[in-house]
Amino acid sequence: MKRYSAFAIAREAIRGHLGWERAWANPEPRERYDVIIVGAGGHGLATAYYLGKNHGITNVAVLEKGWLGGGNTGRNTTIIRSNYLQDPSAAIYEKARSLYETLSQDLNYNVMFSPRGVMMLAQTEHEVRGYKRTAHANALQGVSTEYIGPERVKELCPIIRIEGPRYPVLGALWQPRGGTARHDAVAWGLARACSDMGMHILQKCAVTGVRRAGDRVVGVETTRGPIGCDKLGVVVAGHSGVLADMAGFRLPIESVALQALVSEPIKPCMDVVVMANTVHGYMSQSDKGEMVIGGGADGYNNYTQRGSFHHIEETVRALIETFPMLSRLKMLRQWGGIVDMTGDRSPILSKTPVEGVFINCGWGTGGFKAIPGSGWAMAELMATGASPLADPFSLGRFREGRFIDESVAAGVAH
Amino acid sequence: MLTLTCPYCGVAACETELAPGGEAHLERFGPGSSDADFEAYLFLRQNPHGVHIERWRHAMGCGKWFHAVRDTVTMEVFGTYPAQTYGPPEEIVAKVRERHPDWQVPEGGA
Numbered sequence: 001m002k003r004y005s006a007f008a009i010a011r012e013a014i015r016g017h018l019g020w021e022r023a024w025a026n027p028e029p030r031e032r033y034d035v036i037i038v039g040a041g042g043h044g045l046a047t048a049y050y051l052g053k054n055h056g057i058t059n060v061a062v063l064e065k066g067w068l069g070g071g072n073t074g075r076n077t078t079i080i081r082s083n084y085l086q087d088p089s090a091a092i093y094e095k096a097r098s099l100y101e102t103l104s105q106d107l108n109y110n111v112m113f114s115p116r117g118v119m120m121l122a123q124t125e126h127e128v129r130g131y132k133r134t135a136h137a138n139a140l141q142g143v144s145t146e147y148i149g150p151e152r153v154k155e156l157c158p159i160i161r162i163e164g165p166r167y168p169v170l171g172a173l174w175q176p177r178g179g180t181a182r183h184d185a186v187a188w189g190l191a192r193a194c195s196d197m198g199m200h201i202l203q204k205c206a207v208t209g210v211r212r213a214g215d216r217v218v219g220v221e222t223t224r225g226p227i228g229c230d231k232l233g234v235v236v237a238g239h240s241g242v243l244a245d246m247a248g249f250r251l252p253i254e255s256v257a258l259q260a261l262v263s264e265p266i267k268p269c270m271d272v273v274v275m276a277n278t279v280h281g282y283m284s285q286s287d288k289g290e291m292v293i294g295g296g297a298d299g300y301n302n303y304t305q306r307g308s309f310h311h312i313e314e315t316v317r318a319l320i321e322t323f324p325m326l327s328r329l330k331m332l333r334q335w336g337g338i339v340d341m342t343g344d345r346s347p348i349l350s351k352t353p354v355e356g357v358f359i360n361c362g363w364g365t366g367g368f369k370a371i372p373g374s375g376w377a378m379a380e381l382m383a384t385g386a387s388p389l390a391d392p393f394s395l396g397r398f399r400e401g402r403f404i405d406e407s408v409a410a411g412v413a414h
Numbered sequence: 415m416l417t418l419t420c421p422y423c424g425v426a427a428c429e430t431e432l433a434p435g436g437e438a439h440l441e442r443f444g445p446g447s448s449d450a451d452f453e454a455y456l457f458l459r460q461n462p463h464g465v466h467i468e469r470w471r472h473a474m475g476c477g478k479w480f481h482a483v484r485d486t487v488t489m490e491v492f493g494t495y496p497a498q499t500y501g502p503p504e505e506i507v508a509k510v511r512e513r514h515p516d517w518q519v520p521e522g523g524a
Contacts, residue, residue, distance in 0.1 A: 242463045250454075250460075251458070251459075252457035254437075254459050255461055299433070299434040300429075300436075300468065301436075301437075301462075301468070302487075303487050304486075308415065310430050343456065398453050398456070398457045
């Protein structure tokens with residue numbers, strides 16, 4: 001693979017841009033692979049990438065029923081942060097955030113990681129206490145966050161109205177090295193790196209069944225024929241339940257639609273990410289100038305990738321109170337993704353009742369930020385059978401009562 | 415916008431009037447049950463890609479719990495029925511089978 005560099009741009013400029021290669025190959029499936037990963041979203045590709053990079057396993061296929069990065073990887077609001085209360089969450093999300101810092105260099109692909117800072121507004125006394133507690137917990141976990149007062153909030157984000165009538169801004173939890181990245185580039189960069197290691201990325205290849213010999217997985221049935229494998233990694237987010245059903249076990253997962261929307265592009269007015277959990281809306285400004293807005297998830301199971309209409313109104317109404325300037329903006333487009341919610345709102349990275357099948361799911365409404373850390377931990381789990389980052393997130397925690405209860409810690413889906 | 419007809423008061427209520435209550439007809443396990451049963455009752459869900467039987471409460475109306483049978487992919491509603499039963503009535507099952515001929519009422523209550 002030719003490397004991307006300033007020199008390559010100069011060379012191609014002279015040659016009329018005829019020398020650029022395809023970023024990843026489009027091969028025919030082999031009969032069998034050592035490892036099959038189902039799902040070519042960020043988490044699946046990161047799992048494959050770190051299997052090759054950290055563990056030397058490159059006879060790997062990544063199967064995708066649609067196109068690469070066409071699920072939640074291309075549908076999220078691209079926020080990256082690691083200001084979690086519980087130790088296992090802080091560990092895996094901070095691992096991911098720190099990997100994002102150098103991901104562009106690692107992949108030789110610009111993922112446009114922008115550590116512009118993330119602030120989570122405290123708009124009730126309850127939240128003030130909660131975020132001070134989180135800041136103290138983060139100090140112990142080695143995650144750099146601080147609790148800041150309303151004056152500092154206004155200084156960092158001048159378009160905020162501090163004196164809102166219903167929910168004044170009382171302070172915020174500030175993570176200066178949080179931020180955003182280009183979501184498609186993360187998937188594309190990982191795919192290019194995986195393809196370069198000789199892995200196969202098979203798009204339009206839906207898994208229709210899981211082949212077992214007794215309690216062991218031996219392969220999968222797909223729309224492009226049967227493919228054998230030693231180990232199977234299921235990394236399919238909202239559709240995890242469907243795959244688990246094929247393999248013959250059940251998951252503590254419910255799938256709901258979460259939606260986001262963007263405004264028309266405007267001049268730069270906000271260079272941080274702001275999350276307002278009490279009123280449930282979060283916003284950042286994209287490089288194109290659109291205000292990227294995320295809101296609440298549907299309360300009931302569905303697979304529509306659309307979301308309930310009234311959530312848009314709730315989200316926008318809440319944000320207009322805190323950001324009055326938004327009231328004149330037109331919204332450009334809206335979309336939904338299917339998120340997989342667990343009982344404690346923390347992910348599952350685990351072995352399963354079927355030997356050789358590993359599952360990585362349950363990232364719920366906040367999976368994008370975790371992509372490199374999740375891939376790192378999942379690769380370690382699949383290659384060695386154990387991973388200090390992944391082990392607290394095993395399926396067994398629901399039976400044993402070892403919850404990683406971020407739903408209580410955050411007060412909302414997060 | 416999802417609209418369900420409350421089987422008690424007959425009002426066609428939109429989803430902002432209703433509170434979702436998750437999968438219906440769960441078999442309850444409490445103190446003295448095995449860990450596996452208790453886990454299944456609390457956490458494991460069918461989460462079907464298709465027909466789902468679920469609980470709803472007419473929160474901004476009569477306040478009563480009822481059941482709905484709905485397709486999670488097409489959002490088609492097959493019908494609603496009162497809460498004091500162990501499964502959907504025959505006419506709703508028949509309506510589901512017009513769309514999904516092989517559909518069976520899930521075992522274990524739901």
